[in-house]
Amino acid sequence: MNRVAQVVATALASACWLAPQAAMPPHAAAEPPDDSTPRAVDRGQRPPVHDRDRERRASRGAAMRRLPTAEAEPPGTQPIGIETMPARIRPETPVRVTGTVYNDSDETWGDVQVGLLISPAPFTTAEEIEASNEAAPEAACPSYICRIVVDGTYDDIGRVEPGESKSYALTVPYRHLALSGEDGVYHAGVEVNAGVTEGRMAVGRQMTLLPLISRPREAERVDLATLWPITAAVPWTGSTFLNGSLSEELAIGGRLQRLVSLAEDRSTDGAPTWVVDPAVLEAAEAMGDGFTVGEREFAEDSNPAVGAAAWFDRTLQAIDRDSVLALPYGNPDIGSLAGRRVGPILPHARHASDQTLDGLGVDGAIPTIWPAAGRVNAAILDRAEQAGAEVALVSSAAFHDDPTRSVVGLPSSRPGLAGLVHDPIASKAGLIAQPDQTVLQWRQQILGVTALMALDPDGDHSAIAMPTSRWWPDDDWNQADLFDKLDVPWVSQVDASTLLADGTQTYDGTFRYPKRMERYELPNANRAAARRLTSSARKVNGMLTQPARSRARTNRVGGLSTSMAWRASPRVGREIARAGIARNHEQLNGVTVSVPSFVTLSSQSGRFPVSVTNELDEAITIGLLVEPTDPHLQVGEIERVTIQPHQRIAVTVETRAEGVGLTSVTVQPLNQRDVAFGQVEEFQVRTSQLAAVVWVVMAVGGGVLFLAAFRRIRKRVRAHRADRAEA
Template sequence: MRRLLALVIPLLLSGGPALAATPSPPHGQAQHTARASRDRQPAAKPPVAITLGSVKPAYLKASSTLRVSGRLVNQSQSTYQQVSVRLWFRSRAMTSRGEVETYADGKGPDPQQAGQPRVISATLPVGGQKSWRLSLSARQMGLRTFGVYPIMVEVRNSAGVVLGHQRTFVTYYPAGTPLQRTKVAWVWPLIDQPHRAADTTFVDDQLERQLGTGGRLSTIVGAARATKTPLSWLIDPSLVDDANKMGNTDGYNIKGDANRSQSVAALTWLTTLHNAVANDRLFATPYADPDVTALADRGMSDDVKAAAQEGTRALADVRLSGATTSTAMPPDGLPVDQATLSSLVASGSRTILLSSAVLPDARVETFTPDPVVNKNVSGTNVKLVAYDDTLRKILGQPTTTPGGTILAEQRFLAETAMITGEAPQNPRTIVITPPRRWKPSATFAKAVLNYTAKAPWLSPVPLSSVETLKPTERTFQPQKSPLGLSKNYLRQVRDLRSDVRKFTSIFEPPASDFTLGIARTESSAWNGQSRHGKLVRDTLKDELEKSMGRIKVLNDGTTMAGKSGRIPITISNGLDHGTVTVTLHAYSQNPTRLRVDAVDRTLRLEHGHKDQVTLDMKASANGIADVYLQLRTPKGEDFGGAHVLRVNASGYGRTALLITGISLAVLFVGVAIRIVRRRADRAGESVE
């Protein structure tokens, strides 16, 4: 029996010569076989993979013929005979967004109607590939009303065993369909992760590739430049700031590597960006797109406000001065609560975009409502605007893999058509925004903007028109989550921030290369990438300690001849740029042994310059004593660690030296007189 099964099962799967003439089972039996086979197969890797290459036209009209094409790949270890493909469909439109989502997730029933199967390969060997094409007219499919219809491409062997399938959608729009177009307002994110720690040092060179042709950021800006669909941009100033730094004629420096020359890719990208944003609204995230909720929960909301101010300045420096923080959108995928809203309002935001999952409709409706609701936040009236979370997830589907673009396009068209079809006579507006750090294919990024302008059930509008809508019954539902920057991580950032503020306060004016570094360590990009965030934080700390160490006392030790003396102390500003103001505070380790009579002295030092302070000291005993020399900020805070000056008190002062000198002189005179007398006596004796 086992030997028989061992022979029969491979033949069933491969559809070998012995079964090549086996007729296809009846439709109902085929469906049962297909489902049973599909249940047994791992969803991630069916025996034969089906890739969609095109679905044309993108949406159907009454006179249209649906043409679907793609490619098969045999990814099993068996060879298949008489491989055929078939297009399954349903003549009844889907009735809700929930049904569309269920079908897209691979759940729910398959379509029950099918076109004729088409044999595309007599033999499909292991690893073999084969192109295929299928077509059906809208009339053959029985499509009659505007709506979304499920379709499926299925591949079988000669025994009728399903080897793989691929679900997708088509949208049908017959001419003259009475409906009110759904208005679509786009928010186009231009956000990355910080690539610098201090202003002068990049921690990696990944941005160069993203800005260049075919890179993620080049794709996003290029798609926007090619469309006439109105966009509102959400820009992280740190990204544009990094690109601007890379475009400097002096080049840029990467940690632990040689200097890079001026980036042509960065310059080209900045030029394209300026052209793309012309006439569009620009909104700035706080610098480096911080994790607002985590900072608010840790009592660090002031950092968000400071980052917002720095962000608008950074964009103005690259001639994007029209950007404001009046509209904000906290990082998607992270929790949002009341403290998040308060922090954004304190930073100047009066319109806040939130996921529709955070702003659900309080009423039981069968259609998607308008996105606006009013809310009082910390005594300020604020508009909360819901972006469609399902569409955001659709836009985030992988589109750079084979077939991914077509699947995402068809799902986008289906979802927007279903929103319109829920209440076709009820005009509504939706807000669409891709994931924050979106990575689309160039084709897909351009397509969704093109469909917004040309699909007969959609109409593009600017975000400003959304802000004038009447408020709905949506309610704010705060979210909690373990995601976000951790308490321990932010504790170390807070300590580092204290050191940066001290260092910055000594400059005239109070600004340094490290101020924006704190914002970079607080970026929402480090959620799930703690190793990268730690690298930025540790690099910033190392660079800060090096710079602080270049403003220092040069003296290490001195000898004081006598019980008192005036000791010159030299302070140096060894930085490459910047004028600093510091105060020298000196005190003895043991005042009873060595007293320092000195008033704190303030010095103003330009970069590369030195200055001296004279300290009066008095010793009560001979020997070595330590004096601590502490530099302080203009506010009186200790700056760096205390420098130790070793003072050796010899006990011989000027008076003692004078007395000793006179005594020696008298001694020498006495000795000389005795020598003269002795010689005179000897001379007298010789005469006698």
């Protein structure tokens, strides 16, 4: 049966599937739309696409609506899935597709048939691919146009009961595809038809892309860097986990576990560039020793702890052999922190990131920031500079003038800040894996988009592919051979360092950061909690003799509490900050002072003792802030003292009084930055000049006594002389 006859038969018979013995009943899904035209039915014509500008606006609007993302969820089971298919169309080579049909309904499917769908003409622009992905599945590739109905090209798998799965296999010779033969990207997929209560109808389909380059060796080669994010919500206070989301992602079948398995599952030189939040690695390592979620404890030999430890070991080995882009610890939300007074959260998180990776033996990581939705402005770039970033992952939507390359220099007072640009239009076209895409679908869309780039001799021939933070690889991930199947003649798999080494041209235009972006930022309550955390940490670190360990801990908590993951769950971020603040206050309250209840100073200068107790497990170096309410009582300089853990010492306070009376005196510990902290103790001091009066009285009394004695002695001398004269 030739292709023209197929189209005619399809139109006349309502596009039913033709069995070898008899035609199947028609079904509504195969009917062409009422406004279809003969040209739309012609398989030699490309399916219509939407207006480019309208699609750009819709895509960006949808991206904005998706910003407050929730935690990733495992993919659901689809009525039909593709497990294997060729990476590209080769002339004169059959197209072989295998997969599984799953009856997700409550009724039996009878006489189930699976067939191949493929568009007669290719897409030749990324915008056409984007528009087809935005359109309804049936509209993007209508069955009456795309379905192959040649005998022997479909698979009859019989009856499928509710909840039952059955495999299928299709082999379609190249001549039966009846393609236009034009180079480009063909819309392709599979459709399952079954007899149900309403009649015979299509009960599921899955679509993807198949590129065709007839002379692949003559096409331009595209340098493709695949960024591989190891990021997740880490609801960790440093001692306990607030929920079990991270444990689920690390377990067998979890999102992070599958991401690492995908990256390991390769035999070619193609390798991803890892985008790593060190908080995920450190949390997984800590979980391997046993951990607590809320009030529930998981021992070291429990399945979650063993799974976390295994994932940590595998991931560390995997990233050790590839390039790494290192995010600040916890992946703080730089957009929410930029231009606001929240303290040095970002530079401290960067320092924590460097410390963590150094401790794990990961060398050569490039400091990177990843703003929400890839949007930047001058304030964000300024914060990036403070965070010591060398690379920013940026969306082309952030630029008023679209950049022409995948790597651009970003304007900053810190020289060398480069932007790795991913295109939101290309996200719909396939370079950015979306949560609802299978690994194979994403693989094919990467191949499709890069094929179009290779066919354009005047365009940019570098590209960046990456999954979103919510992309959870499907159950058939290991059938997709992601990196091996990207090994095609027009693709050179490189790491991000290669793209960066090619040099950049600085972008000197302005940026788009719409006002509506602010509504998705962390709320003010989270930023206020971050400020309180920073303030309390500064007091703690200022009193410790060796503050390095405390500083490292608070740097980590600061990054985790402001993580971008909490845009959807800001309460979790505040709880992490509050836990850090509570720990800081506990340490501050571990240093106490004891004062006398009452002190009397009987002279112009005097002294009294103050006891200081260190109940912490670390040595402290502090001074004392002693403040009388009466300015006539002056306090001498008090030297700082170092107190070892669980020790108590007495500090002598020297005073000088210039008057008499009763005054209140407050005493409070003072850290090495001269910042007071801890409990304020108060007592009364009475000052008098009693000692001076006593000395005056004693002096006067002594003088009177001396005078009386002198007069008495003189009188006796005179009397003695008189007696001698008479004699």
